[in-house]
Amino acid sequence: MNMNKKTGHLFSCVAMALLTLVPIGAQADNVTVITSALADSSYLRDQSTLSPQPGFAGGLDIRLYPDVKYQTFMGFGTSMNDANAAAAMRLSPEKRREAMRLLFSTDGGNGYVFCRVPMGSNDFSTCDYTCVKQGDKRLKTFNINHDKKYIIPMLGIARELSPSVRLLVSPWSPPAYMKTNGTRIHGGKLKADYRGQWAEYFAKFIKAYAAEGLTTEFVTIQNEPEAVQSWESCIWTGEDEGVFAANYLRPRLDAEGLDSVKIFFWDHNRNRVVERAKATLGVPGARQALAGIAYHWYEGDGFPQLRAFHELNPDMIIMESEFCTGPNKGRTTMPYGVWGDLELFAHELIGDLNNFTNIIIDFNPFLDTKAGPFHNRGVGGIPNMVVDAASDKFTPQPNYYAMAHFSRYIRPGAQILLSTCSDEGVGLEVTAAKNTDGSLVCVVLNRSGRNRSTKLLLSDKTVRDKVMLPAHSLTTIILKP
Numbered sequence: 001m002n003m004n005k006k007t008g009h010l011f012s013c014v015a016m017a018l019l020t021l022v023p024i025g026a027q028a029d030n031v032t033v034i035t036s037a038l039a040d041s042s043y044l045r046d047q048s049t050l051s052p053q054p055g056f057a058g059g060l061d062i063r064l065y066p067d068v069k070y071q072t073f074m075g076f077g078t079s080m081n082d083a084n085a086a087a088a089m090r091l092s093p094e095k096r097r098e099a100m101r102l103l104f105s106t107d108g109g110n111g112y113v114f115c116r117v118p119m120g121s122n123d124f125s126t127c128d129y130t131c132v133k134q135g136d137k138r139l140k141t142f143n144i145n146h147d148k149k150y151i152i153p154m155l156g157i158a159r160e161l162s163p164s165v166r167l168l169v170s171p172w173s174p175p176a177y178m179k180t181n182g183t184r185i186h187g188g189k190l191k192a193d194y195r196g197q198w199a200e201y202f203a204k205f206i207k208a209y210a211a212e213g214l215t216t217e218f219v220t221i222q223n224e225p226e227a228v229q230s231w232e233s234c235i236w237t238g239e240d241e242g243v244f245a246a247n248y249l250r251p252r253l254d255a256e257g258l259d260s261v262k263i264f265f266w267d268h269n270r271n272r273v274v275e276r277a278k279a280t281l282g283v284p285g286a287r288q289a290l291a292g293i294a295y296h297w298y299e300g301d302g303f304p305q306l307r308a309f310h311e312l313n314p315d316m317i318i319m320e321s322e323f324c325t326g327p328n329k330g331r332t333t334m335p336y337g338v339w340g341d342l343e344l345f346a347h348e349l350i351g352d353l354n355n356f357t358n359i360i361i362d363f364n365p366f367l368d369t370k371a372g373p374f375h376n377r378g379v380g381g382i383p384n385m386v387v388d389a390a391s392d393k394f395t396p397q398p399n400y401y402a403m404a405h406f407s408r409y410i411r412p413g414a415q416i417l418l419s420t421c422s423d424e425g426v427g428l429e430v431t432a433a434k435n436t437d438g439s440l441v442c443v444v445l446n447r448s449g450r451n452r453s454t455k456l457l458l459s460d461k462t463v464r465d466k467v468m469l470p471a472h473s474l475t476t477i478i479l480k481p
Contacts, residue, residue, distance in 0.1 A: 030480050031456075031464050034409075036401050038339045038472035043401040047475075052453065052466045060454040061422040062467075064432045064442055067459075068418035070356060071310075071318075073433060076407035077114025077168075077361040078103060078384065079322070080158070082125035083373045085150035088366040090389035097157055099385055099394045103365055104161040110400075110407040114166055114217075115158055116321060116361050117151060119205050121184075122172040122223070123231035123377045124364060126150075128184060130175045131205060137177075139200060144208045152212050159213065166217040168294075168321060168361060169205060170267060172232035174198055179234065185376055187228035187235045195244055199252035206258055217260075220267040220294050220321060221245060227268070231376035238279025241265045246285030262291035267321055270295040271302035273309050281313070292317030292358075303351040310356035317358045323348060324363035325399060326381040327371055337382045337397035339472065345402035346445040346474045350431045353406075353416050362403060366394070405476045409441045426452065428469070438481030446473045 033050070036043040088096055102109045120130045133141040144152070158165050173184040178198060181188030190198055206216045221244055225236035236244075245263050253261050265280045266273065273295055281287045293309060293316060306318055325341045345362075352360055364383040367373075371380025384400040387393075410433045419432035419442060427448030433441050446452055446469045456464040456477060469475055 032478040032480075033467060033475060034405065034478075035468070035470065035473055035475045036342065036405065037470040039470055043398075044404060047468060050468060053451070053468055056451040056453040056466075056468055058453040058455075058466070059423075060426065060428070060452060061457060062428075062430055062442065062444065062454050063420050063422075063457045063459065064440060065418040065420075065459055066434055066440065069434070070416040070418070071358055073353065073357075073410060073412070073414045073416055074317075074359045075113035075412035076110065076403065076410075077112045077116065077165075077359070078365040079116040079361065079363050080151055080154055080365070081118055081122055082127075082129075082146070082150055084124065084364055084366045084383070085154040086126050086373060087368045087383075087387045087389075088154055088394075089150050090368070091387060091394060092392050095392055095394060096154075099366065099387075100154070100157045101161055102396065102400075103384070104158045104165065106162075106408075109161070110404050111162070111411065112158075112407060113162060113164060113412055114168060114359060114361050115155065116168040116170060116363075117147075117155070117209075118223075119169050119171040119202070120173065120175075121232055121375075123229070124367075124372070124374050124381070126373050127375060128232070130184070131201070131208075132175055134175065135177050136175075137197065139197065139204060142201070142204050142208075144205065144212075148212075152209075152214070155214055156212075166215055167209065168218040168220065168319075169202075169209075169216050170220045170223045170321065171202075171234075172223045173234045174201070184232045185230060187233050189235050189240075195248045196252070199244070199248040202249060203252050203256040203258060206253075206261060207256065218262050218264055218291070218319070219249075220264045221249065222267060223322075224268045224296070225266070226272075229377075238265075238276050239283055242280040242283025242286035245280075245289040246283055250289035262317070263289060264292050264294040264317075264319060264321070265290055267294040268296055269299040269302075270297060270305050271299045273302070273305040274312070277309055277313065290316070292319055294319045294321035296321065297323040297348055301351060303355045306352070306355040306357060318356055319359040319361070320352055320357055321361050322363045324381050324383075327379050336386060336395070337399055339398055341382060342398035342402040342474060343445065343447055343472070345399045346405065346443070347429060347447070349402070349406050350429045350443065350445060353410075353431045353433070354419075356416075360406075362399070402474060405443055405474050409476050409478055410443075411435050414441070421454075426450070428452065428454075440479040442477040442479075444469055444475045444477070446471060446475070448472075
């Protein structure tokens with residue numbers, strides 16, 4: 001995982017302590033307006049009844065077109081790595097559950113319905129571990145005992161809060177004895193004669209989690225298959241993934257009664273989606289074995305890649321399986337987030353939703369005050385929530401609130417709509433969706449330094465004459481049916 005994103009203005013701990021959550025609720029003229037803004041260090045503030053303010057430049061129209069529908073959105077989620085779970089487990093049971101409530105509950109939380117789990121250790125783990133002993137060529141020692149220490153207890157809480165939560169399982173590396181370089185780090189490749197056993201390993205992992213009451217809906221073949229990292233990594237070509245999916249993994253899962261588990265390929269940066277898909281889906285049988293493509297955000301926007309993939313493969317699911325910010329650009333010692341993280345996340349989510357993404361899963365819900373734990377890497381990351389075990393506290397970060405503006409209001413089954421802004425050169429970005437209950441949701445990011453006011457229209461009908469969009473703000477507008 002590479003974390004090379006720009007950051008913005010720093011929020012103080014005092015300001016963070018003043019932030020309050022606002023659940024879906026208060027309405028004005030059947031319209032609810034929820035805003036987070038840099039100027040007053042506020043998040044998710046209900047502005048539904050706010051009177052027009054002086055100094056807000058007008059002249060803008062935002063239009064939603066409920067009859068122009070794009071993809072069906074399946075939902076938002078987060079991850080639960082060994083490090084994430086270990087950090088959260090250091091909280092008291094009461095605080096731990098409250099932190100998870102803010103992620104998975106629809107009652108004042110973000111309402112996540114997906115969770116990504118590593119199959120074995122990754123860079124955000126307490127140590128290097130696998131599910132078998134080194135050299136066990138028959139998988140007789142297979143177990144998920146390490147996951148039972150931290151990950152599975154945390155997923156149990158997630159399941160209680162969101163009974164329909166579904167898992168995405170991703171490996172960062174096979175066991176060392178299965179690889180050409182004899183180690184789980186620094187890349188290497190899966191040895192050809194271990195492809196069948198590696199597919200069996202997937203099936204065993206999924207079944208072991210099912211025995212704990214945890215359902216796996218998706219797997220990816222390999223996390224970041226073109227990255228040679230100082231942490232767990234493994235190289236796969238596009239053709240490798242196609243062959244493995246068609247000839248090994250799909251047949252093994254089907255034989256084990258796991259035919260409902262959907263296989264995704266790539267699980268790497270968005271800017272390579274189209275060429276990678278051509279290589280993988282060109283393998284005989286691969287298209288039938290695979291349900292969709294997964295991607296990350298770490299090398300630029302590249303949103304046209306998603307649109308092109310959808311146009312070429314309209315029957316396949318598009319999933320953002322990982323994105324996060326990190327301290328390796330000016331934040332090497334201080335793990336707390338900054339306002340710029342919120343704007344980065346919001347820009348990302350708007351671009352994804354407007355370009356046919358069906359599922360969005362972010363990375364690192366919890367880390368400690370040292371941005372970890374992590375291993376085999378030099379720096380940690382910026383999580384949704386920073387855990388201070390010594391004081392039994394957790395602090396939501398700006399990226400958490402960015403997710404909230406979308407995930408609390410754009411619910412599973414929503415259809416993404418055409419939405420436009422009358423002047424795209426003013427620093428505004430917009431997306432919109434229609435939920436299954438008929439409600440309409442519009443999310444507007446103002447990345448500019450100007451206070452703006454916009455008229456909100458459904459096609460040609462005005463539904464709100466003035467919506468205040470403060471400088472450097474994120475606003476969610478909900479229209480009840």
